[in-house]
Amino acid sequence: MWNGQLSLYIVEATFAEIGTYECHVAQTGTNNSKAAILKTKPINTLNLTMEPMKVFAAPGEIAILPCEVPNKESIGAVMWTRSVLNLEKELFYQSNASDPSTQPPHYANRVRLMYTDMQKGKLTLFLYGTTFDDDGTYECHVTQVGTNNSKAAILKTTPIKSIKLTIVPVPEGFEIDQRLEACDPATFFQPLVFAMGATVVIIGILKYCVCWHKAAPCIAKLLIKE
Incomplete structure (x- = not known):
């Protein structure tokens, strides 16, 4: 100081x-x-x-909504919510004392945690088969072991993570697989390696031809003498 x-x-x-x-x-x-x-x-x-963290995904992709408990304390329950018109709508809820609850119809069988063990503090959520209806702000709420883990109680807690999910359209004729392939380094390096290999082969052939051209007269003379 x-x-x-x-x-x-x-x-x-x-x-x-x-x-x-x-x-x-x-x-x-x-x-x-x-x-x-x-x-x-x-x-x-x-x-x-x-500001909420920004996450982008294309229709049909898996949206990854990261969330992690900083202090790694024992987690009693986790709830993901989505803010729509200033209303908190339940997206996912899981408590150590119960199985994951049923999701609203729009999210049924479309969401799950990255890890099943909440005690690791990893509460990242996977949202499958994204659509434009999934645009919005998502929040991660957590309660500790020994506290009230009811849904009403957890909604009153301050979110530890807020994420703005935006679903972006894919250009016409541009498939998701093509986009992912374009990000694969192997897609770029494979043609480059092939071209370099072909160049080495051509140079080797040229060197062989030059050497053979120079050596041919000598070989011919030796054959004539014999």
């Missing part, structure tokens, strides 16, 4: 950290108690906001 560097770092921030932050300072020789320093005028005030 003696260098005057008082910047604060919030590691793995979540939406629970959104708010107004103030930096208070007490000088040497003054009352440095917490009560006294809180009465001082802040030297800096900041408003912390967070």
Whole structure:
């Protein structure tokens, strides 16, 4: 602190950290108690906001909505919701004490967690067979073991992750498989390796022909002498 560097770092921030932050300072020789320093005028005030993470997917693809519990505490229940017209609609719910609940008809058999063991803190959700109706903001809510894990209670918690999912149209005649193949490095390097191999072969043939042309007269003379 003696260098005057008082910047604060919030590691793995979540939406629970959104708010107004103030930096208070007490000088040497003054009352440095917490009560006294809180009465001082802040030297800096900041408003912390967070934008939803943006995820894009094409129709028919699998949308991956990442979510991870920062402190890796024991998870009692997880719920994914989708905000539609300021209403929270249940998308997926799972508790350690029960099997995953039934999803709304639109999401039935289309969603699952990446991992079955919630205790690892990995709560990433897979959304299969995306359509344009899946556009929207998705939130990941979590409760800890020993707390109220009811759906009503978990909806009141602050989401630890907010994701804006956008379904983008695929150009006509441009299939998903073609897009994925275009991202495969092997698709680019295979023709390059073939061309390099063919070049080496051609150079070898040319060298052989040149050497044979130079050696042919000598071989002919030896055959005549014999």
